Amino acid sequence: MNDTQRFEVAPIGVVHGPFLAQAGTPPQPALAGEDAVGTIEILPGYADGLDDLDGFERIWVLSWLDRSGPVRLHVVPYHETAERGLFATRAPSRPNPIGLSALRLLRREGPLLRVADLDLLDGTPVLDIKPYSPRFDVFPDARSGWITPERIRPERPADGRFGPGR
Numbered sequence: 087m088n089d090t091q092r093f094e095v096a097p098i099g100v101v102h103g104p105f106l107a108q109a110g111t112p113p114q115p116a117l118a119g120e121d122a123v124g125t126i127e128i129l130p131g132y133a134d135g136l137d138d139l140d141g142f143e144r145i146w147v148l149s150w151l152d153r154s155g156p157v158r159l160h161v162v163p164y165h166e167t168a169e170r171g172l173f174a175t176r177a178p179s180r181p182n183p184i185g186l187s188a189l190r191l192l193r194r195e196g197p198l199l200r201v202a203d204l205d206l207l208d209g210t211p212v213l214d215i216k217p218y219s220p221r222f223d224v225f226p227d228a229r230s231g232w233i234t235p236e237r238i239r240p241e242r243p244a245d246g247r248f249g250p251g252r
Contacts, residue, residue, distance in 0.1 A: 097150065097211035098135075099128040103204045108153070109246035113164040114176070115187050115203035122204040123192075126212055133197035136215075140194045144218035145201070149185040150211040154178035155248050164245070166232075174231060179248045185210070188218050 103124025105111040112118035126147065128136060139145065160169050161177040172180060190202040199215075 095150070095213055097129070097213060098132045098215070099126050099212040101126055101149065101204070101206045101208060101210040101212060103206065103208050105204070105207050107246060108178075108207070108249045111207060112203075112205045115189055115205050118203040118205055123200070123202045124204045124206075124208070126199040126201060126215070128197045128199070128212075130197065136194055136197070136199070139191065139199075139215070139217065142191055142217040142219075144188050145191050145199070146216040146218055146223075147185075147187045147189050147201075147206070147212060148214040148216075149187065149206055150213055151178040151180075151183035151185045152209075152211060153207060153250060154180070154183045155250050157181050162247070164247075168232075170232065177248055184213065188223075 101124060104121055112122055115122075156179060157172075158177075158179045159172050161172055161175055161179060162169050163175045163177055178185065185206060187203075187205050189204060192200040192202055194200075
Protein backbone atom coordinates (compact mmCIF):
# COMPACT_ATOMS: atom_id res chain seq x y z
CA MET A 87 0.00 0.00 0.00
CA ASN A 88 1.19 3.52 -0.71
CA ASP A 89 -0.08 6.96 0.24
CA THR A 90 -1.79 7.47 -3.13
CA GLN A 91 -3.91 4.32 -2.99
CA ARG A 92 -7.63 5.11 -3.00
CA PHE A 93 -10.67 3.14 -1.89
CA GLU A 94 -14.21 3.52 -3.12
CA VAL A 95 -17.14 3.36 -0.73
CA ALA A 96 -20.84 3.81 -1.38
CA PRO A 97 -23.59 4.44 1.14
CA ILE A 98 -26.02 1.69 2.10
CA GLY A 99 -28.44 4.14 3.70
CA VAL A 100 -29.05 7.57 5.17
CA VAL A 101 -29.80 8.96 8.63
CA HIS A 102 -33.02 10.85 9.30
CA GLY A 103 -33.04 12.67 12.61
CA PRO A 104 -33.59 15.91 14.49
CA PHE A 105 -30.07 17.34 14.20
CA LEU A 106 -29.45 19.65 11.25
CA ALA A 107 -26.12 21.18 12.30
CA GLN A 108 -23.20 20.13 14.46
CA ALA A 109 -24.03 22.75 17.09
CA GLY A 110 -26.47 21.16 19.53
CA THR A 111 -25.87 17.58 18.38
CA PRO A 112 -24.78 15.08 21.05
CA PRO A 113 -21.01 14.53 20.65
CA GLN A 114 -21.34 10.82 21.51
CA PRO A 115 -24.27 8.35 21.73
CA ALA A 116 -23.70 7.84 25.47
CA LEU A 117 -24.32 11.58 25.99
CA ALA A 118 -27.52 11.77 23.92
CA GLY A 119 -30.82 12.79 25.45
CA GLU A 120 -34.39 11.62 24.91
CA ASP A 121 -34.76 13.75 21.75
CA ALA A 122 -31.91 11.92 20.00
CA VAL A 123 -34.21 9.53 18.13
CA GLY A 124 -34.35 8.98 14.39
CA THR A 125 -34.28 6.44 11.61
CA ILE A 126 -31.76 4.92 9.29
CA GLU A 127 -33.24 4.35 5.87
CA ILE A 128 -31.52 1.45 4.12
CA LEU A 129 -31.32 1.62 0.34
CA PRO A 130 -33.46 -0.96 -1.52
CA GLY A 131 -30.58 -3.18 -2.63
CA TYR A 132 -29.44 -3.70 0.97
CA ALA A 133 -32.65 -4.04 3.01
CA ASP A 134 -32.55 -7.87 3.03
CA GLY A 135 -29.26 -7.63 4.92
CA LEU A 136 -31.21 -6.35 7.94
CA ASP A 137 -32.70 -9.80 8.58
CA ASP A 138 -31.98 -11.02 12.15
CA LEU A 139 -30.71 -7.60 13.28
CA ASP A 140 -33.82 -6.88 15.38
CA GLY A 141 -32.57 -9.20 18.14
CA PHE A 142 -29.74 -6.79 19.01
CA GLU A 143 -30.17 -3.92 21.46
CA ARG A 144 -27.35 -1.88 19.96
CA ILE A 145 -25.76 -1.59 16.54
CA TRP A 146 -22.51 -0.13 15.32
CA VAL A 147 -23.19 2.40 12.59
CA LEU A 148 -20.31 3.45 10.37
CA SER A 149 -21.05 6.72 8.63
CA TRP A 150 -19.45 9.28 6.37
CA LEU A 151 -19.25 12.58 8.25
CA ASP A 152 -19.97 14.59 5.12
CA ARG A 153 -20.21 17.96 6.86
CA SER A 154 -17.03 17.85 8.88
CA GLY A 155 -14.42 20.51 8.34
CA PRO A 156 -10.93 20.23 6.92
CA VAL A 157 -8.42 17.75 8.32
CA ARG A 158 -6.68 18.97 11.45
CA LEU A 159 -3.99 16.84 13.06
CA HIS A 160 -4.39 18.66 16.38
CA VAL A 161 -7.81 19.55 17.78
CA VAL A 162 -9.47 20.68 20.99
CA PRO A 163 -12.12 17.98 21.53
CA TYR A 164 -15.58 18.65 22.92
CA HIS A 165 -15.53 18.62 26.73
CA GLU A 166 -11.84 19.54 26.69
CA THR A 167 -9.70 22.67 26.77
CA ALA A 168 -6.35 21.17 25.81
CA GLU A 169 -5.26 20.48 22.25
CA ARG A 170 -4.84 16.78 21.44
CA GLY A 171 -3.51 14.77 18.54
CA LEU A 172 -6.38 13.97 16.16
CA PHE A 173 -5.99 10.20 16.43
CA ALA A 174 -6.25 10.40 20.24
CA THR A 175 -9.72 11.95 19.83
CA ARG A 176 -13.06 11.24 18.22
CA ALA A 177 -13.16 14.59 16.41
CA PRO A 178 -14.74 14.42 12.94
CA SER A 179 -12.14 16.51 11.06
CA ARG A 180 -10.24 13.44 9.87
CA PRO A 181 -8.42 12.39 6.69
CA ASN A 182 -11.27 9.92 6.14
CA PRO A 183 -14.29 11.32 8.00
CA ILE A 184 -15.70 7.98 9.08
CA GLY A 185 -18.01 8.04 12.08
CA LEU A 186 -18.55 5.16 14.48
CA SER A 187 -21.71 5.21 16.62
CA ALA A 188 -23.07 2.56 18.99
CA LEU A 189 -26.76 3.35 18.55
CA ARG A 190 -29.67 1.79 20.39
CA LEU A 191 -31.85 -0.19 17.98
CA LEU A 192 -35.49 0.34 18.93
CA ARG A 193 -37.03 -1.68 16.10
CA ARG A 194 -36.89 -2.54 12.43
CA GLU A 195 -39.71 -1.46 10.15
CA GLY A 196 -38.90 -3.02 6.77
CA PRO A 197 -35.99 -1.00 5.33
CA LEU A 198 -36.08 1.46 8.25
CA LEU A 199 -34.24 1.12 11.53
CA ARG A 200 -35.67 3.18 14.36
CA VAL A 201 -32.69 4.21 16.54
CA ALA A 202 -32.02 6.15 19.73
CA ASP A 203 -28.91 7.78 21.21
CA LEU A 204 -28.38 9.35 17.80
CA ASP A 205 -25.26 11.50 17.42
CA LEU A 206 -25.43 11.97 13.64
CA LEU A 207 -26.78 14.77 11.48
CA ASP A 208 -29.90 14.41 9.36
CA GLY A 209 -28.84 13.23 5.91
CA THR A 210 -25.58 11.59 7.03
CA PRO A 211 -24.65 8.74 4.65
CA VAL A 212 -24.40 5.31 6.32
CA LEU A 213 -21.55 3.09 5.12
CA ASP A 214 -22.16 -0.06 7.14
CA ILE A 215 -24.02 -1.55 10.11
CA LYS A 216 -22.73 -4.25 12.41
CA PRO A 217 -24.30 -5.80 15.52
CA TYR A 218 -22.97 -4.64 18.87
CA SER A 219 -22.10 -7.59 21.11
CA PRO A 220 -21.19 -7.16 24.79
CA ARG A 221 -19.33 -10.46 24.49
CA PHE A 222 -16.92 -9.05 21.89
CA ASP A 223 -17.16 -5.25 22.10
CA VAL A 224 -16.65 -4.51 25.80
CA PHE A 225 -13.26 -4.25 27.46
CA PRO A 226 -14.09 -2.84 30.91
CA ASP A 227 -10.49 -2.73 32.11
CA ALA A 228 -9.08 -0.95 29.05
CA ARG A 229 -7.10 2.25 29.62
CA SER A 230 -8.70 5.35 28.10
CA GLY A 231 -5.77 7.77 27.95
CA TRP A 232 -6.64 11.37 28.65
CA ILE A 233 -10.42 10.66 28.59
CA THR A 234 -11.26 10.39 32.26
CA PRO A 235 -14.73 10.52 33.88
CA GLU A 236 -14.15 13.96 35.40
CA ARG A 237 -13.45 15.42 31.93
CA ILE A 238 -16.78 14.36 30.45
CA ARG A 239 -19.57 16.91 30.86
CA PRO A 240 -22.78 15.47 29.37
CA GLU A 241 -24.59 18.80 29.62
CA ARG A 242 -22.44 20.25 26.81
CA PRO A 243 -23.60 19.35 23.29
CA ALA A 244 -21.42 19.81 20.24
CA ASP A 245 -20.77 23.44 19.33
CA GLY A 246 -19.91 23.21 15.65
CA ARG A 247 -16.15 23.65 16.03
CA PHE A 248 -15.50 20.88 13.49
CA GLY A 249 -17.79 22.12 10.75
CA PRO A 250 -16.89 23.24 7.24
CA GLY A 251 -14.90 26.45 7.11
CA ARG A 252 -13.39 25.93 10.55
